Amino acid sequence: MGKRIIVTGGSGKAGQHIITYLLDQGHDILNLDLVPLPAPLSERVHTMRVELTDAGQVYSAFGSHFHLTEPFREPLGLVPDAVIHLASYARNMLVPDTETFRCNTTGQYNVIEAASRLGIKKIILASSVSVYGIAYAQGDIEYPSFPVDEDVDVNPMDTYALSKLCGERVARGFARRYGSDIYILRIGRIVAPEEYKEEMFDSYVKKPEEWAVHGWSYTDTRDLGQICDLAVAKAGLGFQVFNAVNDEITNYEPSTTAFLKRVCPNTPFTREFEPREAPIPNKKIRELLGFRQKHPWQRYYE
Ligand SMILES: NC(=O)c1ccc[n+]([C@@H]2O[C@H](COP(=O)([O-])OP(=O)(O)OC[C@H]3O[C@@H](n4cnc5c(N)ncnc54)[C@H](O)[C@@H]3O)[C@@H](O)[C@H]2O)c1
Numbered sequence: 016m017g018k019r020i021i022v023t024g025g026s027g028k029a030g031q032h033i034i035t036y037l038l039d040q041g042h043d044i045l046n047l048d049l050v051p052l053p054a055p056l057s058e059r060v061h062t063m064r065v066e067l068t069d070a071g072q073v074y075s076a077f078g079s080h081f082h083l084t085e086p087f088r089e090p091l092g093l094v095p096d097a098v099i100h101l102a103s104y105a106r107n108m109l110v111p112d113t114e115t116f117r118c119n120t121t122g123q124y125n126v127i128e129a130a131s132r133l134g135i136k137k138i139i140l141a142s143s144v145s146v147y148g149i150a151y152a153q154g155d156i157e158y159p160s161f162p163v164d165e166d167v168d169v170n171p172m173d174t175y176a177l178s179k180l181c182g183e184r185v186a187r188g189f190a191r192r193y194g195s196d197i198y199i200l201r202i203g204r205i206v207a208p209e210e211y212k213e214e215m216f217d218s219y220v221k222k223p224e225e226w227a228v229h230g231w232s233y234t235d236t237r238d239l240g241q242i243c244d245l246a247v248a249k250a251g252l253g254f255q256v257f258n259a260v261n262d263e264i265t266n267y268e269p270s271t272t273a274f275l276k277r278v279c280p281n282t283p284f285t286r287e288f289e290p291r292e293a294p295i296p297n298k299k300i301r302e303l304l305g306f307r308q309k310h311p312w313q314r315y316y317e
Contacts, residue, residue, distance in 0.1 A: 017041035018247060019081060021095045023067060023126060024102025025060070026050045029141070029205050029236055033099065034060055036240025042247070045081040045095070047073075048102060067102050067122035073129045097137035097247045100126045104175065107151050112174035119175070123182035131193045138197045139246045140186055144258065144295050145176040146201060150228045160283045161275050163230060163295040165201070165256045183256065190254035198246045200259035203234040203295060211315035216265070220316065223266035224278050231274075232260045232293040235310040245304040257300040261308050263291045 017040070025034050025046035031053070034044055038059055047065040051057055061083055065076045077098070080089045102122055104115045123140065130138050145151060147163055151173030159167050171177055183199050190197040210216060219226050219233075242259050268274040271288040288294070300306045 017043055018096035019043045019045075019093065020247060021045050021047060021077065021098045023047045023065075023098070023100045023122075024141075026052045026062060027101060027105070028207060029202070029239055030101050031056060032207070032236035033101070033240045033243050036237060037244055037247075040244050042244075043081055045076075045079065047076050067125055068118055070125045070129065073125040074133070077129050077133050077135065094134050096135075097139065098126060098130045098135055099139045099141075099243055099247070101141045103141065103178075107173055107175040115174050116178050119178035120181045120185075123178075124185055127182075127185055127189050127197070131189045131195060136195060137247060137250070138186065138189075138195065139243060140182055140197065140199050142179045142183055142199045142201045142256075143176065144201050144203050144230055144232065144260065145173070146171055146180050146183070147230065147295070148172065148176065149230065151176060155227075157279060157282050158227075158230075158294075160285050161272075161279070161294060162284075162286065162288060162292070163258075164285075165258055165299055187254045194253075196250060196252055197254050198252065199254075199256040200239075200242065200246070201256060201295075202239065203232045203258075203260040203293075204229045205236055205239065206233045206312070207236045208315065211312060216312065216316055219265040220267065223268065223274070226265065227279070229265070230260075230293070230295040231264045231266065231271075232258075232295040233265050233312065234260050235308070235312070238306075238308050238310050241309065242300060242304065242306055245300075245306055249304050252303065255303070257304070258295050258297050259300060260293055260295055260297045261311065262293060262297060262301075263311060263313075264293050265312060 026048040046062040051062045146169045148171035186197040
């Protein structure tokens with residue numbers, strides 16, 4: 016049966032694809048964002064303009080009707096089944112660092128606190144593989160070890176990744192306090208369908224040595240929809256961190272292990288990779304949530 020799901024930041028790049036996927040699975044969605052969804056999605060999902068750094072707005076919106084009808088027909092007092100929190104400054108330098116940190120951490124805190132106190136049983140939080148510290152490091156640095164599993168030490172130095180890490184830590188505390196399910200998605204570079212034919216992906220393939228910053232890994236927007244749906248469905252895992260990425264390395268190298276030994280000769284290995292496994296692997300999300308990617312990059316790039 017479809018669930019009632021609040022998505023924050025649903026009007027953005029990832030959100031539109033995630034909402035489309037969730038609607039296709041029969042879920043009912045309310046979008047909280049500063050800007051509306053474009054048509055035709057706007058005909059199926061209501062967007063409430065909410066400034067998520069304002070706790071009062073977040074609490075109020077979490078108790079809202081999902082649909083604007085005359086008169087209102089949904090019962091009062093319904094609590095959403097899940098919140099998927101995507102809203103964020105999605106990288107550094109969109110605004111000054113102080114503002115990135117303020118908005119991202121306050122928004123995350125407000126969402127986690129309000130959802131927890133209102134008894135919402137499932138919170139899914141968009142984090143980023145940038146917490147592994149390479150993407151926005153000051154200069155070239157090495158991954159601590161390969162594979163970049165969820166339990167490697169995370170010690171980023173940039174403000175965006177630090178803001179995401181703060182959210183992960185708050186989530187861990189609240190999941191412990193409330194005994195709730197809060198799943199962190201460490202999302203890779205999000206690739207929309209049209210981007211497989213664009214410059215960045217071409218460079219992934221033709222100049223692979225330049226793409227340590229993205230961990231030679233990516234996240235298809237539509238597969239991210241599937242991940243969110245699976246995360247909503249799977250109850251009882253408590254606090255979890257997942258690499259939310261696709262299966263394979265973003266180039267044609269036949270062996271991920273051999274490739275990484277060539278481009279990062281000083282980085283230690285904790286295990287061998289599957290032949291073309293992504294350096295930031297999604298083994299955990301496949302095993303615990305049952306994720307099966309539907310959109311391998313080769314299908315769209317070639
Ligand atoms: N784009 C990527 O490659 C990438 C990679 C890893 C993680 N992520 C994370 O995934 C999530 C979605 O990324 P995206 O690329 O779709 O971002 P996006 O910038 O396209 O969309 C973000 C949305 O959040 C909304 N928003 C921002 N601040 C808000 C606030 N204070 N109140 C209400 N709404 C607010 C924006 O209006 C926008 O619609 C983000 O949390 C981002 O950090 C993105």
